[in-house]
Every structure is written in structure tokens, then in C-alpha cells.
Amino acid sequence: MGPQHRDQSNEHCALDLTASENQSTSVDVSQCVNGSVLKPYGTRIVTLEKVLEVAREIGLEGLTIKEVSRRLRVTPAAIYKRVRSKEKLEALVVAQEFADLTLPEDPGNVREYLFRLCRCYLEFCLEHPGFVEASMFHADSRERRLSYQKVLDTLMRYGYSIGVADDLAASVENIAHGLYVYIRRMYSAVGRTDFVYRVGGYRITIDQMLAIMMSPCIDGLLACSDPAFEETRIFEELHRGLPEGFVPPLQQDDSTPEVAPGE
Amino acid sequence: MGPQHRDQSNEHCALDLTASENQSTSVDVSQCVNGSVLKPYGTRIVTLEKVLEVAREIGLEGLTIKEVSRRLRVTPAAIYKRVRSKEKLEALVVAQEFADLTLPEDPGNVREYLFRLCRCYLEFCLEHPGFVEASMFHADSRERRLSYQKVLDTLMRYGYSIGVADDLAASVENIAHGLYVYIRRMYSAVGRTDFVYRVGGYRITIDQMLAIMMSPCIDGLLACSDPAFEETRIFEELHRGLPEGFVPPLQQDDSTPEVAPGE
Numbered sequence: 001m002g003p004q005h006r007d008q009s010n011e012h013c014a015l016d017l018t019a020s021e022n023q024s025t026s027v028d029v030s031q032c033v034n035g036s037v038l039k040p041y042g043t044r045i046v047t048l049e050k051v052l053e054v055a056r057e058i059g060l061e062g063l064t065i066k067e068v069s070r071r072l073r074v075t076p077a078a079i080y081k082r083v084r085s086k087e088k089l090e091a092l093v094v095a096q097e098f099a100d101l102t103l104p105e106d107p108g109n110v111r112e113y114l115f116r117l118c119r120c121y122l123e124f125c126l127e128h129p130g131f132v133e134a135s136m137f138h139a140d141s142r143e144r145r146l147s148y149q150k151v152l153d154t155l156m157r158y159g160y161s162i163g164v165a166d167d168l169a170a171s172v173e174n175i176a177h178g179l180y181v182y183i184r185r186m187y188s189a190v191g192r193t194d195f196v197y198r199v200g201g202y203r204i205t206i207d208q209m210l211a212i213m214m215s216p217c218i219d220g221l222l223a224c225s226d227p228a229f230e231e232t233r234i235f236e237e238l239h240r241g242l243p244e245g246f247v248p249p250l251q252q253d254d255s256t257p258e259v260a261p262g263e
Numbered sequence: 264m265g266p267q268h269r270d271q272s273n274e275h276c277a278l279d280l281t282a283s284e285n286q287s288t289s290v291d292v293s294q295c296v297n298g299s300v301l302k303p304y305g306t307r308i309v310t311l312e313k314v315l316e317v318a319r320e321i322g323l324e325g326l327t328i329k330e331v332s333r334r335l336r337v338t339p340a341a342i343y344k345r346v347r348s349k350e351k352l353e354a355l356v357v358a359q360e361f362a363d364l365t366l367p368e369d370p371g372n373v374r375e376y377l378f379r380l381c382r383c384y385l386e387f388c389l390e391h392p393g394f395v396e397a398s399m400f401h402a403d404s405r406e407r408r409l410s411y412q413k414v415l416d417t418l419m420r421y422g423y424s425i426g427v428a429d430d431l432a433a434s435v436e437n438i439a440h441g442l443y444v445y446i447r448r449m450y451s452a453v454g455r456t457d458f459v460y461r462v463g464g465y466r467i468t469i470d471q472m473l474a475i476m477m478s479p480c481i482d483g484l485l486a487c488s489d490p491a492f493e494e495t496r497i498f499e500e501l502h503r504g505l506p507e508g509f510v511p512p513l514q515q516d517d518s519t520p521e522v523a524p525g526e
Contacts, residue, residue: 112506115509116509133396136396137447137451138451163462167476171480173441173445174441175441177440178437178438178444179441181395181437181441181444182436184400185398188400199498200493202495202498202513202514202516203516204513208510211505211509212498212501215487215501216434216480216483216488217438217484218483219483219486220482220484224478224479225479232465238475238478239474243372243379246375246378247468247470247471247474251466252464252466253465
């Protein structure tokens with residue numbers, strides 16, 4: 001999803017106003033071709049890169065087309081020429097933020113790797129407020145993420161098949177998202193994120209608490225993901241272990257092959 | 264958080280317009296005291312109950328003060344007399360929706376109970392779009408929820424102390440929220456929720472997939488929550504099991520007692 005229809009001939013007209021954002025209106029008029037600086041809400045053309053840059057400065061939580069247009073001093077219509085809707089803009093921002101994700105090094109131990117991965121996702125979500133909320137409503141493009149491929153590669157070095165590696169990685173993300181919702185609520189309740197739990201004779205910090213909360217889930221995942229087993233066998237075993245009547249029995253796939261989501 | 268400052272003397276003036284919502288403007292004028300029906304956006308007084316009823320009809324996803332005022336045919340100011348902000352209104356709606364949560368029966372097996380509880384939370388979130396998103400930004404009032412108390416009571420019948428029961432119940436909610444984020448994304452990708460995964464020779468429905476995904480997490484939780492142990496001992500064991508250097512060592516609490524969040 002690169003920039004589309006970029007009108008190169010007009011690019012010299014796209015003023016960089018971000019530097020002067022906090023300095024009232026000190027714009028270099030000599031750079032301006034058609035004097036549109038005098039009409040601050042003119043129909044100057046902005047590039048998609050510029051729109052995205054400003055959108056990321058605003059952050060996902062307060063992102064509106066109006067705010068982008070205000071900061072770039074163009075009409076909302078000029079923004080809509082680059083991105084069709086707020087949702088499209090959000091999707092582009094989400095994709096870019098994810099591209100910046102710095103994965104943990106592989107510490108040479110799969111359990112520790114999953115812990116570090118889970119904490120990495122969680123910290124990323126906390127550092128990008130609105131990311132989980134916005135990315136919820138956008139197509140899951142995990143398989144297009146370069147970082148996700150790296151995670152799969154790391155897990156496959158431990159002997160997991162691609163299907164099992166995919167399930168493990170997706171589940172670790174789910175755990176991180178659940179913990180993110182938890183922290184957001186606690187933050188609303190307490191008004192800060194450095195709160196301390198008192199358990200018995202201990203003061204447990206939020207960082208310790210989160211590690212302790214992710215621990216049984218990650219150990220449970222590992223216990224159910226023997227690298228010697230194929231994905232099908234793991235699914236069969238997990239299904240067999242469900243409470244009786246909880247979900248219908250597994251159905252053989254006798255339909256013509258079709259691309260499943262995520263493939 | 265019950266209705267505040269309800270002006271009983273004005274209640275007869277609050278017209279029930281919800282029934283005529285789809286029928287243009289057939290209002291019983293005889294019920295109206297000061298003829299404000301002729302001025303559809305007048306300053307008639309609405310009760311908090313009415314505001315909440317309409318807010319729940321709209322649903323959390325499209326909820327704005329403007330939309331509530333439009334449906335009740337009063338000015339936004341009349342709504343702001345009842346609820347201070349959109350956020351306060353959201354919090355009230357969240358609290359009411361949660362009050363309606365129907366918990367699963369205890370099937371007499373704690374593992375099966377946690378599975379049913381997790382699915383119950385997940386289905387509730389799916390049936391109330393916007394609930395997770397909105398409740399993320401409101402103080403966690405779990406301990407004030409009647410339904411949450413019932414969950415704790417059920418778990419304590421299995422021998423768990425209140426602290427361990429609380430951790431189990433909170434973790435099951437976290438798992439459900441993580442799965443909710445997952446489904447929302449899959450829905451965005453595929454455009455429907457009845458999608459089928461093809462794993463080996465099986466067609467796995469979304470319902471089966473979700474049960475299979477929650478399975479290792481719930482089993483992991485149970486494995487780490489021996490009812491014979493006190494919460495402190497469980498925390499100590501989980502902390503000891505973390506990768507070396509992942510979080511700082513547990514600190515003794517030698518400060519003066521203070522109320523921790525959630526107590």
C-alpha cells in the first residue's frame with residue numbers, strides 16, 4: 001500500500017509547516033508558488049507521506065481528518081484526496097507503526113522468547129495509545145508484517161511447524177491485548193500506571209504483576225504445542241480436551257480447497 | 264451511581280418519543296405541558312433513565328450526546344444537564360450492560376465453569392459492540408458488579424481463597440478480551456464472523472477455534488492456581504518461574520498499610 005497517484009509536479013508546492021507548528025505562522029513565503037499562504041485554508045496539495053507523518057504526530061487516539069487538515073493548513077478535502085476516509089488513514093498509520101516494532105532478540109530459549117515477545121507487544125501497545133483500539137477495526141495483516149515473519153522464523157528454529165508457530169505467535173498477541181485492556185481499565189480506576197498491588201507481605205509492581213499474569217497463559221500455550229506434533233494433531237488433542245458438548249465435533253474437510261483467512 | 268438530581272416535578276413533561284422514532288412526528292400533544300412539541304429542539308427536561316434508555320438503544324459504538332439529543336428531540340444542553348460528558352454517559356451504559364450479564368450455571372467442574380465463563384464474557388462483548396472499547400477507558404468496577412461477586416462465590420466453593428478466585432476471574436476476562444480483539448480483526452479481514460479455518464483435513468469453525476484458543480490459557484491458569492495455596496505462595500511460585508532477570512525480585516511490603524487498587 002504505497003503512496004498512490006502522487007502528483008510529483010505539485011510536490012514543490014507542499015509546504016513543510018510542521019516545524020513552525022508551535023511558532024504561530026512563520027512560513028517562508030518565498031517557497032510558496034501560488035501565494036496560498038495568505039489563504040491558510042487553501043487547496044494546496046499535500047503528499048500522502050506528509051499526511052501520514054502528521055497523522056502519526058497526532059497519534060491514533062486523537063486522529064481526525066479535521067485535525068490533520070488543521071495542522072497542515074489545508075482543507076479537509078485536500079486530505080481526502082490522499083486518503084479516502086479516517087478509517088483508511090488509521091489503517092495506514094497502524095501499518096506504519098507496526099513496521100517500527102522492534103522485536104526482542106532470541107535468548108536461545110523458546111519460553112523466555114515468548115515472554116519477551118508478549119512484553120514487547122504489550123509495551124508497544126502502551127506506547128502507542130489507541131493502537132489496539134484502532135487496529136481492532138482493520139483487517140488483520142499479520143502475514144504482511146515483516147516483523148511477524150521474523151517471529152515465525154524464530155519459532156520454527158525451535159522445531160515448530162509454520163502452523164503451530166503461527167498459532168503460538170497469534171496467541172501471544174492475544175494475551176498481550178487482553179493485558180492491555182486490563183491496564184487501560186486499571187489506569188482509569190487509579191489514574192496512574194505505576195500502581196502497586198499488595199499481596200500478602202509483598203509490594204508487587206505493575207511490571208511484576210503483568211509478568212505473573214502472562215506466565216500461566218504462556219506456559220499453557222507451550223504445554224499444548226509440542227514441536228514434534230503437526231498442527232492437526234495439536235488441534236485434535238485440544239479439541240478432545242474440551243468439556244463435553246462445549247463445541248461440535250471436528251468435521252472432515254471434504255470441500256474443494258479454498259484459501260482460508262490468513263493463508 | 265444512581266440517577267442524581269432527578270427533578271421529579273418535571274418528569275410528566277418527559278415525552279416518550281422512542282415509539283414514534285420511525286414514524287415521523289406522531290406525538291400526543293395533549294401530554295405536553297408547555298407546547299414544546301411545536302419547537303422540536305426545545306429545552307424540555309429529560310430524565311436520566313430516558314437518556315440511558317436511548318443511549319443503550321444507540322449502542323456504545325455510535326454513541327454521541329448529539330445523537331441522544333436528536334432522538335429525544337431536545338437540545339444537547341438538556342442531555343448535559345443529566346450526564347456531564349459523553350464519557351460519563353458511556354460509563355453509565357457500560358455499568359448497566361454489565362448488570363444484564365447472564366452468568367453460566369456452575370456445571371460442578373471448575374475447569375468447565377471457567378470455559379463457560381470465558382465464552383460467556385466473549386459472547387457478551389460480541390453482542391455489545393463497542394463495549395470492550397468503551398469499558399477500556401472507564402474505571403474498573405469489577406468489585407461493584409453483582410455478577411462478579413457471583414463468580415467469586417462460585418470459585419470459592421471450589422476451595423479457592425478470595426485472592427486466588429479474583430486472579431482467576433480477572434485472567435479469564437483478560438483472555439476473553441484478547442480473543443475479542445482477535446475476532447474484530449478477523450472480521451475486518453474476512454467481512455463476516457462465520458469463517459472457517461482449514462487445518463489439515465478439518466474444517467474448523469470460529470466457535471471451535473475460539474474454544475481451542477482459550478483452552479491452553481485456561482489450563483495454564485488452573486495449573487498455577489492450586490486451591491490449597493494462598494495467593495502469596497502462588498505469586499511467589501509464579502515469580503520464581505519467570506525467566507531470570509525478566510522482572511525485579513519481589514519486595515517485602517514494610518510500608519504502612521494502604522488500600523490497593525481493587526481492594
